[in-house]
Amino acid sequence: MAQVLPAERDLRRVIGDGEAVPDGEVEGLSEDDLLELHRWLVRLRAYDERSLVYHRQGRIGTYAIFWNHEAMQAGSVYALDREDWIFPSYRESAIGLLRGMPVSTVLSWWRGHPAGWWNPLDFNVASICVPIGTHVPHAAGLAWGKKLRGESTCAIAYFGDGATSEGSFHEGANFAAVMRAPVVLFCNNNQWAISTPLEAQTAAETLADKAVGYGIPGVRVDGADVLAVYEATREAVARARAGEGPTFIEAVTYRSAPHATADDPSAYIDPARVEEEKERECLGRYEAYLRRLGLLSDEAAEAVRAEALERMREGIAAAEAEPPPDPSLLFSHAYAEPPASFESDLAELRRVLGA
């Protein structure tokens, strides 16, 4: 049986504060790796910040902000192989960018346009899961199914602290553990489920403690430390590939932005606390780390940001250039072989619409 590690109470950290807390390092990461991780963080940050603007400009619909969650996404994906599968929630809507998915695809998804459909097999990125935690069993099944086929593929499922209250999380985690499926259960604990704080979500001391009940290791990392996230995920993936089953990672951060564009957290979050958290947001901390190592100049940082913003400009232009979806798209993909009624329904619809 898997060794049950007690949850590590202290958050694992690599990045110091430039003062009392010294910087650590992650063995095996080259300077190129460190800079590539930086590009990933900036790409996600640019996506998120521009999406908020696009929403305010009426160019995308309701959008789930992931500002200060970038380190959890980039750090964990960097620890995966290309064939490993990613199961995102809406908080990780743009995670496919790290696998080469076009910006316009993700923006189209938030524009409610079928151009936001993607083929998961193209990127090994599953569709964005909107209902909370219901994709955890999918990741368990994919990982188990790959293992049954003798492949070494892993899966990672992303979910928030609130999801750990859901039945699907429990059923998926238990399934994964029993089947010893090579899966990483990645919890981004930003301490808020819309307006519900963590202490109203669980009586457990830490979310990682839940792992004990499944007979799997639970670890806690600083979710704003991209290197700690990378290292913890790399260890979890190594365990998974070695046939030792799932690991639960609790990455702790603080939601420093509204849940989504339709949310006003001033009703329930202390703004002073948010400002405090913004001081230690993940991209700024990582850039400071790289600067201390002498790996990042102002010019280089600006160039990375400019490139990411250019991708966004191209992406929104491409998304907005999509023609309005034809009504036939209602019917064309619900079944492999559409029932006879679809043909008459579409004909009737076209007649009424005059389209």
Next chain:
Amino acid sequence: MHELTLVEAINDAFHVELDRDPDVMVMGEDVGRAGGVFRATAGLRDRFGPERCVDTPLAEAGILGSAVGLCMAGWRPVCEMQYDAFSYPCLDQLITHVGRYRWRTGGKMAFPLVVRMPYGGGVRAPELHDDSPEAYYVHTPGVKVAIPSTPADAKGLLTAAIRDPDPVVVLEPKLHYRTMRGEVPEGEHVVPLGEARVVREGHDVTLVAYGAMVPLAEAAADALEASVEILDIRTLKPLDEDALLAAAAKTGRVVIIQEAPRTAGYGAELAAILAEKAMLDLRAPVVRVTGYDVPYPYWQIEDAYMPSVERVVDAVQKVLEF
């Protein structure tokens, strides 16, 4: 041909299909070591191994949710829900993912899974071992639903479901698992989804039924002097609408029999189609004989709930005398 009970026919389908296609696997509670509480999966674990006939944790949403992931890994999982009324936790996965996933990938990914379960009453079982939940399943876009009424169809429809590129829910009349025997083709046997079956021909009145209500319709027809046409719907979705309209047009008088509660049940859909498309063929109102809009009752009073020969005969007399 060999003569099998309905549950033996299901087991026969599994043996043939797991042998034919190495991607087909069976999963559920007690399906492996025990061979299923009704023995529908008996012998599969010994023959095909514990990785293709999997005893799962007791978790219906976990079973169907992990089946979604198994499809992504190239498997064709057949999930057993142990009982009709225990299947409801899986509705979350069915509604939010199983019926939508193909669509949200723009048709690029297939989810060829099957959910099958025993359904229906009359077996004198404890509460919640006897529901008729087909309407919940039929109402879910992106899934197909079949309900066999004979051993041959139980084998043929399950085989079609396993081979279908889309998710299919199969409800099996548990009352007839062992009480009904019939001729079943040996080897591969497919009853295509979407084709109703004329059980018997008649010219006075048409009884429309599916699953456990088909033998009841036959018993009622035997008790009547009128000439009765019986249509077995077999696939509730996609519905064989042509067969329904033809059977209605033939007699002009239709009685629909459904074990589930009346309101918004599947019979209401059939009646609505007849109202929309068969008005000029009808000579009497379409009448439904259904369960009542009450919780499925304890077994000492379930006979009062279930559609009976007497209630069907009464309904037929009403439409004949209209």
